[in-house]
Amino acid sequence: MHxxxxxxxxxxxxxxxxxxxxxxxxxxxxxxxxxxVPSEHASAELLVFDEAxxxxxxxxxxxxxQLQHGRVVHVTHCRQVEVVVRYAGRKVERRFAxxxxxxxxxxxAAHALGINPSDANELLLQVAGTSIQPTRDQHVGNFVEHGxxxxxxxxxRSYTVNGDASVPTDHTKLLEHLDQAPxxxxxxxxxxxxxxxxxxxxxxxxxxxxxxxxTLRLQCDGYPGMxxxxxxxPDSGSWLPAQRWPRAGARFGAALRTDWQGGTALxxxxxxxxxxxxxxxxxxxxxxxxxxxIGIARYLQVVWTMLNxxxxxxxxx
Amino acid sequence: MSRPLLEMPRxxxxxxxxxxxxxxxxxxxxxxxxxxxxxxxxxxxxDYLMYDLVAPDSSQKYAYVVLTGEEMARAWQHCYATGLExxxxxxxxxxxxxxxxxDRAHPIVAVPGHVALIVPHFALRDPEPVDLGVHVFEGTNDxxxxxxxxxxxxxxxx
Numbered sequence: 001m002h003x004x005x006x007x008x009x010x011x012x013x014x015x016x017x018x019x020x021x022x023x024x025x026x027x028x029x030x031x032x033x034x035x036x037v038p039s040e041h042a043s044a045e046l047l048v049f050d051e052a053x054x055x056x057x058x059x060x061x062x063x064x065x066q067l068q069h070g071r072v073v074h075v076t077h078c079r080q081v082e083v084v085v086r087y088a089g090r091k092v093e094r095r096f097a098x099x100x101x102x103x104x105x106x107x108x109a110a111h112a113l114g115i116n117p118s119d120a121n122e123l124l125l126q127v128a129g130t131s132i133q134p135t136r137d138q139h140v141g142n143f144v145e146h147g148x149x150x151x152x153x154x155x156x157r158s159y160t161v162n163g164d165a166s167v168p169t170d171h172t173k174l175l176e177h178l179d180q181a182p183x184x185x186x187x188x189x190x191x192x193x194x195x196x197x198x199x200x201x202x203x204x205x206x207x208x209x210x211x212x213x214x215t216l217r218l219q220c221d222g223y224p225g226m227x228x229x230x231x232x233x234p235d236s237g238s239w240l241p242a243q244r245w246p247r248a249g250a251r252f253g254a255a256l257r258t259d260w261q262g263g264t265a266l267x268x269x270x271x272x273x274x275x276x277x278x279x280x281x282x283x284x285x286x287x288x289x290x291x292x293x294i295g296i297a298r299y300l301q302v303v304w305t306m307l308n309x310x311x312x313x314x315x316x317x
Numbered sequence: 318m319s320r321p322l323l324e325m326p327r328x329x330x331x332x333x334x335x336x337x338x339x340x341x342x343x344x345x346x347x348x349x350x351x352x353x354x355x356x357x358x359x360x361x362x363x364d365y366l367m368y369d370l371v372a373p374d375s376s377q378k379y380a381y382v383v384l385t386g387e388e389m390a391r392a393w394q395h396c397y398a399t400g401l402e403x404x405x406x407x408x409x410x411x412x413x414x415x416x417x418x419x420d421r422a423h424p425i426v427a428v429p430g431h432v433a434l435i436v437p438h439f440a441l442r443d444p445e446p447v448d449l450g451v452h453v454f455e456g457t458n459d460x461x462x463x464x465x466x467x468x469x470x471x472x473x474x475x
Contacts, residue, residue, distance in 0.1 A: 086393045088426045089352070089402030116456045119427040124386065128394070131387050154390040157427075161419045163346050163381025164410040171411065175380055178344035194343040196441050199412065 007033055008051075008099070009075040011041040013134075013142040033073055045077040049099040051139070074099035076141045078149035083140060085109035086128065087155040098141025098149075102134040109155055128152040170223040171199050174296065177224070182297035191304045195234065203232065206300060208246060208307035210314050215240075216303060224292035226272035227299060228265050239263050249311025256306060270299045321473035322432050322451065323351070323405055325362040330446075330474050333365050337409050337440035340369050345380040346439070348408030350392050350425070351432075352401040360404035360432060366395055368408075382408045384425075405432035409440045414450030414464065421460055429456035434472075446472035 001022035006015045018036040020029060030048040037046065051072040080095045083105060092112040096105060102125055110120035126133045127143050129152075134143060143151045167175075177183055178194060186192050195203040200221035205213040217232035217239075231240035242258035254260075255268050265273035269281040270290040282289050288302050306312070333349060340347035350371075353363040369376035372388035384392075396402060406425040410417075414435040424431060435450040442448075447469040453461045463471050 086397055088393065088428070089396030089400075091397070113428060115427050116429070118457050119424070123427065126386050126390050128390065133386060154386075154393045156386040156389040156393070157384075157423065158386045160384040160389065160423045160425065161381065162348060162406075162408045162417075162423060162425070163379075163419060164412065164417045167411050172380070175344045175411065178342075179380070196438070197343060197411065198438070 003071070005029070005033055006072045007036065007075055008072065008139045008142055009037075009041070010142055010144055010146075011038070012075075013138060015072075033075065037075060043077065046075055047077065047079065049074045049076070049097060049141075051099040051101070053097070053099070072099075074139045074141050076144070078141060078144060080149060081140050081144055082150045084150070084152045085113075085125065085155055086152065087113050096140050098139060098144075100140045101136060102138050102140055102143075103136030105140050105153070106136070106155070109153070113155070122157050123155050124158055125153040126156050128154050133158070168199075170221055170225075171197075174202065174220050174223045177295035177297065180295075180297075182294050183300070186297060186300060186304070192300050201229075202227070202296070203234065204296075204300060206304050206307060208314070209309070209312045212246075212314060214246060214303075214307065216300070218296070218299065220296070224295050226270060226275065226290045227296065228271050228273040230261075230264050230266050244315045246307055246315060247313040248306040248309060249313075251309060251311055252306050266303065268299075268302055270302055320359060322453065322471040323360050323362060323434075324358070324473045324475055325351075327474045329362060329365065330472075333407065334436070334440050334444060336365075336367055337407070337436060340367060340376070341409050341439045343439045343441050346382055346409050346411070347376070348382045348406065350403045351405035351407060351434075352396065352399070353404045354402060355404055362404060364399070364401060365407075366392055371395065381419075403431075405434060407434040407436060409436045409438075411439060413437050414448065414468075416450065416452050416460065416462065420452070421458065424454045427454065427456075429454060432471075433460075445469070446474065 002019045003022050005018045005020055007018055008015050018033055020032045033048050034046055076098045078098050081098050083096050084091055084093050092109055106125050124133050190207055192204050192206045195205050200219055202218045202220050204216045207213055215232045215234050216229055218227040218229035220227045231245055233240045242263055245258050248256050257267050260267045261273055265271050267274050269275055269285050269288045291298050337347045348368045349365040351362045351365050353361045371391040372384050375383040403426050414437045431454040433452045436444050449468050451463040451468045451471040455461055
């Protein structure tokens, strides 16, 4: 009969299986384990530690585990491992036996840092400067820095999410479009810039040919459906009075008429208030119609084009 | 008036708000670790570390705050190098300063007493402490939230 010995070491982080005679114990067992160490890692300084000798808790674990009459041991030249755990600018330090399982190191660190056990559930140890996140059953001695008996861990959460998931779908979609190329290119080229969003209203400044900025107030509920809106005076918090509207020439027809909807909607095919009853515009002005894939940048492009043509006229006021 | 939970120089607060707004550009959430020291006088902020510096990939990828274990470890390394502690954290919301379910489930630092600030409207409206949500982690998934005057009292700008 044979029994299985699982050997953990810095050179065998995931464990080596060594089969030895069932009745082998103590020194002969250790000698058999050391004889199985790959020659490139063999050294007269290597010691064998039984995981079960670490502490009563580990002993209990070793007794409970049905390892088919086997044992878990650790092979190392370190009698003790100096462990540092860093967390949010604080650090705690302690020596452990090399065969101590990482799960126990984590529990000690969480306690020493004042973290409640239930809050520590989602935290894990990561070897500093690496992306290695040992499992709870791996030995701390597996992770010593080369040529030392030291290991530094960072206590981290594997994945942290903060944010407001209650944002409605139409708002989320608008935010997505504001982060995509059609909008960003206009922003980078100085054509327009997002001033603010007070959902469902987006305020966007559009730069005219004479470098004046006009604020558009666009109502975006139902986005990526069409928005509706017109020029806004951010100083007074009201619609821009007619005498302060820009004018465009005949090329754009009545698009900037101030008498339409009391100056609360631009008379263009991509405005949802204005398109109602003007479906013929879809054929007459296909370049100015709404495209839900491009989204708000289409509306802005239409307005920017009007404000940057040679026939643009600034308001007298 | 009770003792403030966080103390921060006005210049750092203003720079922080500017950086949060710049990072989020009004279209995505942004955030930062608040760094400093905790002493008898409470938590004193002397610097901050933007999430987009330690987590450039996650910041580009998501419209909300995401930190992987590796990204969080970068922040801990920064603390180790500078000798500063994380005394709080801050992130923006598109709308109000209340915590979301994920905010409550994922404290940035899971030590009771940790302070998490939420800045509304992507930090675009020159928010003052009175506009913020101040959320104090009390352990075992419990939080205490302060708003309006209580939020203003909790943050002392020096």
